[in-house]
Amino acid sequence: MQLDEAKDKFIQAWGALGSQWGINRTMAQVHALLLVSPESMSAEEIMSALNISRGNANMNLRALIDWGLVSKEHKAGERREYFFAEKDIWAVAQQVILERRKRELKPVLRVLEDVKAVEGDPESAEVVAFLASIENLHNIVGQADRFLEVVVKSDRNWFFDTLFKIVNRNA
Amino acid sequence: MQLDEAKDKFIQAWGALGSQWGINRTMAQVHALLLVSPESMSAEEIMSALNISRGNANMNLRALIDWGLVSKEHKAGERREYFFAEKDIWAVAQQVILERRKRELKPVLRVLEDVKAVEGDPESAEVVAFLASIENLHNIVGQADRFLEVVVKSDRNWFFDTLFKIVNRNA
DNA sequence: GGCTGTATTCAAAAGTAACTGAAAGTTCCG
DNA sequence: CGGAACTTTCAGTTACTTTTGAATACAGCC
Numbered sequence: 001m002q003l004d005e006a007k008d009k010f011i012q013a014w015g016a017l018g019s020q021w022g023i024n025r026t027m028a029q030v031h032a033l034l035l036v037s038p039e040s041m042s043a044e045e046i047m048s049a050l051n052i053s054r055g056n057a058n059m060n061l062r063a064l065i066d067w068g069l070v071s072k073e074h075k076a077g078e079r080r081e082y083f084f085a086e087k088d089i090w091a092v093a094q095q096v097i098l099e100r101r102k103r104e105l106k107p108v109l110r111v112l113e114d115v116k117a118v119e120g121d122p123e124s125a126e127v128v129a130f131l132a133s134i135e136n137l138h139n140i141v142g143q144a145d146r147f148l149e150v151v152v153k154s155d156r157n158w159f160f161d162t163l164f165k166i167v168n169r170n171a
Numbered sequence: 172m173q174l175d176e177a178k179d180k181f182i183q184a185w186g187a188l189g190s191q192w193g194i195n196r197t198m199a200q201v202h203a204l205l206l207v208s209p210e211s212m213s214a215e216e217i218m219s220a221l222n223i224s225r226g227n228a229n230m231n232l233r234a235l236i237d238w239g240l241v242s243k244e245h246k247a248g249e250r251r252e253y254f255f256a257e258k259d260i261w262a263v264a265q266q267v268i269l270e271r272r273k274r275e276l277k278p279v280l281r282v283l284e285d286v287k288a289v290e291g292d293p294e295s296a297e298v299v300a301f302l303a304s305i306e307n308l309h310n311i312v313g314q315a316d317r318f319l320e321v322v323v324k325s326d327r328n329w330f331f332d333t334l335f336k337i338v339n340r341n342a
Numbered sequence: 343g344g345c346t347g348t349a350t351t352c353a354a355a356a357g358t359a360a361c362t363g364a365a366a367g368t369t370c371c372g
Numbered sequence: 373c374g375g376a377a378c379t380t381t382c383a384g385t386t387a388c389t390t391t392t393g394a395a396t397a398c399a400g401c402c
Contacts, residue, residue, distance in 0.1 A: 016279075024360075055361070056360080056362070087303070108187075115178075119173060126174055136259075136260040149338075163318055167318055229351085
């Protein structure tokens with residue numbers, strides 16, 4: 001496999017993964033492209049590598065910057081901006097977890113807490129079933145949230161050691 | 172808050188969460204509806220509760236059955252089918268992880284392995300940068316995959332104890 | 343077999359999300 | 373200040389996804 005072919009295969013796969021997880025496919029592709037590029041790239045270069053328009057490139061680069069996954073730099077004597085991705089994948093994972101926890105997990109936890117305040121006969125089958133499911137869900141989502149908080153805050157070595165032990169203890 | 176209001180709030184939130192994670196919004200809503208329903212429901216009941224067409228209800232119920240989250244039953248003397256969700260949220264979480272690992276994580280791991288076979292000067296900055304990122308990614312995604320495999324196979328009590336210890340050790 | 347009540351399918355329509363490209367905005371330099 | 377080089381915005385378009393509903397298939401009963 002040639003390098004260009006391998007890059008393209010990776011970019012397509014990363015785009016597909018992103019879109020299956022609710023991330024704009026092009027945004028994931030731009031991220032993939034920058035992840036495997038040794039140099040920072042200009043908007044022009046990204047546009048032609050992925051065959052996308054200027055507006056599209058700009059929007060998705062801004063979104064990636066917003067997620068904390070990509071930064072801009074200026075090269076001496078050049079006016080145009082160059083973009084590069086955080087290459088440390090552990091840091092990338094932490095950042096993605098941080099954002100998704102904030103954007104998606106927190107709001108749903110909030111709703112799970114709110115709906116516990118349902119009125120009505122606490123003996124009725126309807127209310128009992130509702131509260132039972134909501135409470136179970138709240139426990140599990142809450143536990144997952146606390147675990148992910150640890151992931152986001154923890155040192156990579158400590159975390160990987162711990163994970164490794166869990167995986168092997170159970171093997 | 173009245174029960175109907177709370178149910179609706181939960182169904183909307185669950186639908187929104189699903190759609191942010193690449194799950195059809197209606198499928199997540201049907202799942203939410205069945206999760207908090209004390210009795211199994213017919214297609215008619217689901218259609219009217221969510222204001223969706225028969226075709227839509229049928230398709231999403233089948234998808235939920237396919238994911239292993241919902242089952243059918245027949246009531247004595249009735250011709251129509253009734254649907255109910257797995258209420259054990261730990262089992263639901265395991266099932267969702269199982270499916271997403273199979274559908275999405277495995278294919279991307281496969282690609283990460285494949286593209287390591289890139290040809291070309293292993294000294295060139297392009298190839299070096301490409302392989303470095305791919306290998307880091309492969310390590311992290313692989314570790315996550317092995318961890319999730321443990322989650323899927325493990326006993327809920329053991330798992331929650333372990334998670335609890337991790338969360339508190341790091342607090 | 344034929345009839346009835348239900349489930350399933352799928353082509354067309356509606357709805358949603360993403361993309362384009364050109365116009366407006368910004369920055370920097372002489 | 374004027375204008376070149378670039379970035380940002382956004383209305384209109386395109387492409388994709390979801391939904392509908394009517395046709396079809398099926399299962400059970402008489």
